[in-house]
Amino acid sequence: MASDPLAFYRTLSRGFFPRSYSLKFLGIAFLGIHLPLIAFVVYLAASHGWEDALPAIIVVLLATLVGTALTMWSQHRLLAPIRRAHSDLVTYRETRQLPTSPGEFPDEAGQLMRETRESIESLDRLLKLKDQLAAGIAHDFRSPLTSIVAASDYLLEDNPPGTDTGDIVTVMRRSALAQAEHVNRLLAAALADTRGVSFSSESVPLEAVWSEVTATQHLPASQKGIKLTFTPTSAAVLGSAARIVQIINNLVSNAIKACPAGSEVTLTATREDDRVVIRVSDNGPGVEPGKLSDALRRPADQPPAAGELKLGLGLRMVSSLLHLHGSRLDMERPASGGMRFSFKLRPAN
Incomplete structure (x- = not known):
């Protein structure tokens, strides 16, 4: 031996x-x-x-x-x-x-x-590839599942459970929600560390981003009776088009979920000094920005303590993707009510 x-x-x-x-x-x-x-x-x-x-x-x-x-x-x-x-x-x-x-x-x-x-x-190269694949796959699966759930809710209004169509739609909706939960777990794992993820920067026309976000968010907004107002813009920014669409989709989707019927969600882009500032505003109940900041700092796999704000994965994804763009998510609660989320990107021209 x-x-x-x-x-x-x-x-x-x-x-x-x-x-x-x-x-x-x-x-x-x-x-x-x-x-x-x-x-x-x-x-x-x-x-x-x-x-x-x-x-x-x-x-x-x-x-x-x-x-x-x-x-x-x-x-x-x-x-x-x-x-x-x-x-x-x-x-x-x-x-x-x-x-x-x-x-x-x-x-x-x-x-x-x-x-x-x-x-x-x-x-590090392998972890970057893992993060890119996990985040990309999770997002690509999550978006259509969200649309399926929204479409199911719309169909169930005219076809309630108990009817042939309603029962089929209910099963479809339940399956979509179950799959969305699996995707959320995958996304949480991907968000454990996205500092190493990178992308190729390109010129991104915000008008095209507006169109994609409108196409995705129109149905869930109309179902809740929420008005979407996307201010026209000719601005273009530097970054990843897919990631920027992902960021704004998450912010608008969160606003729609948080607002009661009859509310309005507004998307604007303005040039301020050497940056383009993108804002997503709503007139819903709002949340204290400090509580949101504390929730974002809490690890994704750590459950909130009693009395702490429970935060979904959407804002965590937004914060991580903005970090990749050299930006950050700013939050404020205007005196008039609601919430305003904003971030800055470099202009393309």
Whole structure:
């Protein structure tokens, strides 16, 4: 049976500086230097007596102290690649920041830094791909499911449960809601970290975005008796067309759900300094912006505490996608009532 190469390390870790590899290394070096010194001092004292050997012992002790200090300092510095590789791993795990460790050193410590960096970079690419696929698939499935539920509600008004058509529509609606719940769980997992997701920036005409959002939100708005007002605009912004449509669809959909019948949801875009400001406003009951901000900071998989605002995935997705565009979601509750959500994007012209 082959010996365990970690046996010595495992034994030391049980009581010899268990939390520091550097101190283990330096402690052994200290012992290795001083054991021969002790033997030499004992030999001198035994051979020549303490009085005759004292000058030589003092010189050897001073030289040993200087040598020990230099040796331990050098060894501590030589262990820097191991500490750097560990720091790169911890930093990436906590912040998703890619390492910048050098890769030109050919020895084992240099290879450790290089291979740690390359492994993290490879992992980062895979996580970006995972996030893009999960978020994209979840959104692509979620939008038609939302439309199916809205259409089912519309059909059930004239075909209530108990009729042949109503029973079929009820089953269809129940299945769509169940699938939407599965998609929401997938979306929550994708939203756990979207900082690494990227996209190709392009010129996005907002008039085309308005058209897509209108086509998606017209039916659920009309079912609730809510008026959609999309102010015409010729502005174009830089970003991902699909993501911007996704952002505005979520904001408008949330406003429709929150507003009672007879309300109005307004979408505007105005040029302010070097940015285009997009606003989604409604005259519904509104929510305290502070509570919304607290809910957005809460992890997606952490349930709200008693009395805290329960937040769906829509605003989390909006916040994450705006982060990718170098923007953020601003919220305010006007004195006239309702809610106003806004964000800024770079203009395309």
